[in-house]
Amino acid sequence: MIDVVGFLVSWLTLLGIYSILALTLNFESGVSGVTNFGKVLFYGVGAYTAAALTVYLVLILNGFDVTKTPPYSVEGIVALGQLAGQNPALNLALFALSLVLAFLAAGLLGYLLSYPILRVGPAFVGFTLLSSGELMRIFLQHFEPVGASKGLMSIPGPFAWVPEPRARELAFLGVVLALLALTYVVLDRLVNSPLGRTLRAVREDEVAALCLGKHVPRLKATVLFIGSGFTGVAGALLAYYLTAVNPGMFVPAVTFNVWAMIILGGMGNLRGSLVGAALLTLFDRLLTFLTPQLGITVISPDYVRWFSVGLLIVALLLLRPQGLLPEEPVRTPALEELEVALRGGGSG
């Protein structure tokens, strides 16, 4: 018997988180031309901020001495499991605080990292962000306070106190979808405004935009702040959803997966990112579901999956660079004015 509701809930939750990543990457790279190959850095910073904040505060506020029972020790993990469902107000407060701090931590990191890459060409931007992500992973692997290579486990979720598992999952799904909606509304307003138009101009030709008086460095820094901030929120959601974080979750492949989503959906089109995220996460879920049935043992299905992501990126760029939903003109009242003028011109 296949658990259809369970499948849908888990798929939609992951889809929600990935959609936030795809939307922000599309805003940064598709709209504004900042080739962010280090998406996973901001994702990881958000996840670790939320995870570390929650496990440490839960232990400290319950009278534990974290120097003796750190959250990554066996005693700490057991204690966290026992404390998780006891105080709903604490869980919810920590969740809200984590989301805010994850946004700020990742956003500020994005803002700061924009400084060295503001003036250099795309090769340097892409590479610097890519290696920043890898260095974060190396750092986390060696950083004992967040559990080094084992990471943090048993993170008390916001709804850990809800006894019924399905209700708990649905409540979390609701929060994820609400945050996705918030991200979409914010980015949609930014894209369909004079700011969005200017960002597209920067993407097309940053030197020409600078010559037209646009403060290109400040614009790029702003884009990275906003994009990374929401990415941090997505990371926090991931940490609570899986109730665990470890450095192995934040490999460059995650970034490329999101890239495949926005290229498939259409660069510069926010709705396209939702479509791309939906298709690729569905493909993932189906592959996980089908693999045991196929019984292939020579080649790991993981490899086939990642190979297909690379192939998809290359094939799309060659055959359908505009993606499924091509970019549309910026929607502002100027279009209405133009329509009036064109109609007036036709009748007169």
Next chain:
Amino acid sequence: MLPGYPYSIVNFLHYLFFYLLFSLPLTLSYRNTKVINFAHSNFITYGMYTAVFLHGLLGNTSLLAAAAAAFLVGGSMALLNNIAVFRPLERRGASPSMIMIASMGLWIMYNYLLYMLADVAHFFSRKNFVSYSKIAYSDVPELSIAGFTLSQSFVASMLAALGLVAALYLFLEKTRLGRAMRAVSDNPVLAEVSGIPRDTIVNLTWLIAGGVAAVGGAVWTCFSGTITPQSGDAMILQVFTVSFIGGLVSLLRTGLGALAISFIENVGIAALNTYLGVPTSFRPFLTFATLLTILIASPPLGAAGGLPYRFRRRRG
């Protein structure tokens, strides 16, 4: 006396040779083709695995044979990338960013294709190819100079790196084709007008760039303790930083970059370790700090794109 002497010095030279083998082709490929190729580390890894498969499946013990095969493998990969992906994209007028993203897609494909190949090879030979140990070759001598024994891999990488530098110099300075190649990198439009077929030059560049990086990878198999399908990726920070020091255009400054990064990563970290107790695992952070410093202090503008913007007001 330098800290960690003499090992830090031997390692410094050793890595210098490898960085020259890996980074010079990267700079060469960018300056002639204007494509920033993230799949560059695949050439290195596939070079390694050409040697690994030849050794593990066919029992080859000649490094020369392995290097020759690696050159063919790396060179044809690069050529294929250009013909199937980069050139069609350029023809369509895709932006440099898009071509870079395509190279990233290629990078993932090659990476996981290699994992699959290793799996298949494992299935047939029952040998572990996902983590392969160092190979001892029969055709490379160990040298003893003034009481020091220079390992096989030191001798091999030194010969390969010096040979590469000499060959590049002679080719670019002394041959007609080499001079044509320089003309293409200096001014593509002008070179086109003077009747040099740019396509030929670009293809040749890819063949050389992919081939040389793969030869470096083959030589690496007699140096590194374990070879995995990620071994090339593990060096991408260093390899790209070295080329960035050369601004992605100057071969001479790429050479200096190799010198600088190898020095920082071997002698520099040894000094920090001795005097300040910095753990040696801090090495990549030092390289990254160098990268950021270069991007801020002297951003490579011009040929590699960039914004004519100054954070502080300057007056002449």
Next chain:
Amino acid sequence: MASILEVNSVSKRFGGVVALEEVTLSVPERGIVGLIGPNGSGKTTLFNVVTGFHVPDKGEVWFRNQGGMERIDGLNPNEVFAKGIVRTFQVPRLFKNLTVLENLLVTPWNQLGERPLAALRRGWEREERELARRAIELLRRFDLLPYANTRVSELSAAHIKLVETVRGLMTPARLYLLDEPAAGVEAGVAHRLFSLVRELREREGLTFFIVEHRIEILTRYVDYLYVLHNGKLLAEGKPEEVISDPRVVEAYIGGG
């Protein structure tokens, strides 16, 4: 007439190569001034110094602001634009995947809706409508209205040159630096562009400083001509005098 732009003994070298040496020149307000010279004589470098791409090694650049002259060398390109200088490029640099209307609308400096918080909260629509009406008016005036919704990548070369010039009219800029406006277009189109320059000078009181290779076209429209050769000012004066100057003829034949 008072000058709007003054370049005072500007020198610029790249590595060991001298690009500009002690160049002094001035552009009068409401003038149409040409700048010619063989390839590599430093014309584009001079434009790059004036528009803030390069900082001169020596010398100053002054621009007339309300009231007096203001020093502008060393400013960033975006700051130079804000002072009132627009520049076009040898190879037009329009935003290819934006429509013609969007290319015009993106031009005005410091729009309310360009600020992130304002873009979020809205409230910029009124300004947007005003800008749109102005842009539409301009498009109508130059017969570009049918192309308003066309992406620039689909326009003809002549239209692209026209849009690049018209775009500047969305701003209160008073000085236009045109880098080879006639390059790559037919003679007829080039003449129409230069007529437009004349018209804009008469009707809007704009000033033009123009680099051009096609001297035979340029000399018919400019009031004054400068000649650069190997980074130095070789000659200046009325166009007909300058082009018959033996030193200029020599430079063009000798220097390619």
